[in-house]
Amino acid sequence: MRIHIFLVVAIAGLLSSAGRTENLPFDLAGPTLRVSVTHAGKVLPIANVPQLATGDEIDVRADLPEDQSARYLLVAAFLRGATNPPPENWFTQSEVWNKKGRRGLTLTVPDGAQQIILFLAPQTGGDFSTLRNAVQGKPGAFVRAAQDLAQASLDRRRLEAFLAAVRRPAPGDSDRLERITPLLARSLQIKINSDCLAKAPELQVACLLQNQDALVLNDGHSNAITDALAGPGVDLALQISSTPQGGLGYYSPYIAAVRDIIGIFSTMHTAKYQYIPALATPDGNALRLVLNTAPSFHNPKSVLVTALPIVAPVRLPPLEIADTDPAICAQADEIVIPISGAPLVYATDYAHDLVLSVELPGGTIDLPATPDVERGGLVIATNGKVPMTVTTPLKATVRGLWGFVPFEGPAIRLQPARPGAWRLASDAPAVKRSGQVELAGGAAACVTRVSLGVAPVAWKRLAPDRISLAAPRDGTTIEVSGPKGIEAERIVLAAPPPLARFAATVIARHIERPTQVSSLSLALGSDDQIPSDSTLRVSFRAVDKARFTGRETIEVSASSGGVTANLTTANGLTIADPQVALATIQPANALGSSAFGPLRARIVRDGVAGDWLSIGTLVRLPAVRQLHCPDDPAATACELSGDNLFLISAVSSTAGFETSAAVPDGYPGNSIQVPRPSNGALYVRWHDDPSAVGRIGQ
Structure with a gap:
């Protein structure tokens, strides 16, 4: 896809003693031309004509004010390529200051013509012949000028559509720009600074309007309308457009610079003319010219140069649905079809007489469609023409005219309302x-x-x-x-019916402790106690018509400290059959080092939890290494060493705890004084479950 930069050929006197005009915006209103085109017996205003064809009849006249004092010559020239000078009969003039000239020109596009360039020149001696000789002498310069002027005029209209929407006031709608700017960018294929939308609403407009020379991006369809030529001049322009000075692939009608192409026409001074570009803005049959420099009526006098659409096969707009799955209601008061791919549909009047053809059971109806750049699509007023009785999706197709040529856009499906179905x-x-x-x-x-x-x-x-x-x-x-x-x-x-809770009972459990490496053994005081460093397996039976399906989760938690463990079939839960399931858990790892006390489990399915079931008491045990007693049998105290001794509440030499030593709460040391064992064993009460008496022995 080729990327154009706006290049305007500066002709003849541009490089003369009058000097160069640079960095001036196109904001000076020029004269207006009235142009209409007849094709195959049908007449359209110039605003509806994207391209011309051989045999088309063109009516052109200058619409100057009644008190116009300067005498202008209107000259039309057909071009046929950079290396092929046009014949003399391809040039036509109209002396605008007299009665006959005010009626304008009637032109017929000859076979072989590719472009049409228009001149508005101040009357001087030999003006017509000078203009004709200039074009015939170096036709490539005018070919390039015509193409660039046409392209820049299209770009300007896209940019103006964007600027008009952004500047449009919307009191009370602070979110408007944030809502419409993505649609504007999509519709017009304009690059915007998305950071602007993060600013306060009152700063967004100014931010979006900065750097206007980089707002309009390349668009293949716009280029195709004007890009029908080839040759050295075109290649050169493309090379310039890809350089940093040429904009690095960006272009804009407000780039505000007049560029010459390798100084062509720099030696042509005989006519005392300087040539200035004029961008054309069509509005119905009015072709309003916009200039970037004021015309001069002193030598060198200014000749305004503009171009009409090129002569080439019609390139239809490549319309496409912007959303992959547009939700469009058939009976809506207003339908918006998201359309992208052809920004000139929004920025020009080339697409006209647009309709949405809807196929109803009894026949097809056409609903008028209007492009809306802010809403990013074609807006269709249904006016109640789609019956409310329609119950099946309807096929609809966008149709219209592109200039003189009928075209068919994308097809969509309209969804019937189906009242009463929710x-x-x-x-x-x-x-x-x-x-x-x-x-x-x-x-x-x-x-x-x-x-x-x-x-x-x-x-x-x-x-x-x-x-x-x-x-x-x-x-x-x-x-x-x-x-x-x-x-x-x-x-x-309504309130949903209560879901059934999963009912189950505990069948059995099995505790597996790791191998002890100390010479001292630890014995728990109750079968209900579960050492935290063990592996616990618990089996459950479903009751009251409950059935295990694999969708269940078993929650396990201790009454004090720790976290809740969730066991699933992917992690710790095994379904033996619809009635029986087994849960496997390592409490220290699954519940955390702070968990202790009564241990419970419950079965959860579909977000509904069953009753808690007791599965034991979780007890954290110290790691005891050595019991050292003095050799003197009369000594009554020994030393017990190990880690996490604070997990012991008290130690006694007898099961009845007649003589005992208490361990201070939170004791951080690794040894404690304990009574001398009377029969080779010590009795202990555990911090996590003081109700049961355990045993430490050789």
């Missing part, structure tokens, strides 16, 4: 627990409002037949409204 989704109870309520069955594209009572609420389209909203209280009435003529539907959100 209902609470079948899985609504589960959805409601997630904080959302879903409605299904109706046409999401036709929903215009969702409310709770009289208050509207936010909602979201999930699928063609499904919407969601924040879950209201049970008993609330949800009202879903559609287009005019479709009554609001009311859905009462």
Whole structure:
């Protein structure tokens, strides 16, 4: 895809003693031409004509004010290529100051012509012959000028459409720019600075309008309308456009610089003319010229140069649906079809008489369509022409005229409203627990409002037949409204029936402790106790018609400290059969080092938890290494060493704890004084379960 920069050929006197005109914006209103085109017997104003064809009849006249004092000569020249000078009969003049000249020119596009260039020249001696000789002498310069002027005029119109939308005031709508700017960029294929939308609303417009010379990006369709030529001049222009001085691939009608191409015409001074570019802005049959420098009526006098559309095969607009799955309601009061791919549909009047052809069961109807750049699509007013009785999707196609040529755009499907079909989704109870309520069955594209009572609420389209909203209280009435003529539907959100809780009992459990490396053994005081460093296996039986399916989660937690472990079939839960399941857990790893006390488990399915089941008491044990007693039998105290001794509450030499030593709460040391064992063993009460007496022995 070729990238153009706006290049305007500076002809003849541009390099003369008058000097160069640079960096001036095209903001000076020039004269107006009136132009209409007749093709195959049909007449269109110039604003509707993207390209011309051989045999077309063109009416051109200068629309100058009645008190115009300077005498202008209107000259039209057909061009046929950079290396092929046009014959003399391809030049026509009109003396605008006299009665006959005010009627203008009637031109017929000759066979072989590729472009048409227009001159408005101050009257001087030999003006017509001078202009004709200039074109015949170096036709490539005018070929390049005509193409660049036409291209720049198209770019200017895209940019003006963007600027007009951004500058349009919208009191009370602070989010307007954030909403429409992405659509403008998509519709017009304009690069914007997205950081501008993060600014305060009052600063966004100024930010978006900065660096206008880099706003308009390349567009293959716009280029194709003017790009029908080849040759050295074109190649040179492309080389310039890819250089840093040429804009690095950007172009804009406001680039505000007049460039000459390798100084052509620098030696032509006989006519006492300097040539200045004029961008054309069509409006109906008016071709309004915009200049970047004021014309001079002293030598060298200024000749205004502009171009009409090129003579070439028509390039139809490559319209496409901008969204992959547009939700469009057939009976909506107004349909917006998201369209992209051809920015000139939004920036010009080349596409006209647009309609949306809708195929109804009884025949096809055409609904007028209007491009809307701010909404990023074609807006169609249905005016109630699509019957409310339609129940199946409808095929619709965009059709219209591109200049004189009929074209057919993309086809879409319109969704019928299906009034009365909305209902609470079948899985609504589960959805409601997630904080959302879903409605299904109706046409999401036709929903215009969702409310709770009289208050509207936010909602979201999930699928063609499904919407969601924040879950209201049970008993609330949800009202879903559609287009005019479709009554609001009311859905009462009833309380969901309670889901059955999973009932189970504990069958058995098995405790497996790691191998002890110390010469001292630790014995628990109760079969109910579960050492935290063990591997615990518990089996459960489903009761009361409950069945294990694999969707269950078993939650395990201790009464004090730690976290809750969730066992699933992917992690610790094994389904033996529909009635029996086994849970395997390492408490120290799964619950954390702070967990202790009564241990419990429950079965959860579909978000509903069963009753807690007791599975034992979790006890953390110290790591004892050595018991050292003095050799003197009369000594009554020994030393017990190890780690985490604070997990011992008290130590005694007898099971009845007649003589005992208490361990201070939170004791950080690694040795304690204990009574001398009377029979080779010590009795202990554990910090995590003082009710049972354990044993430490050789």
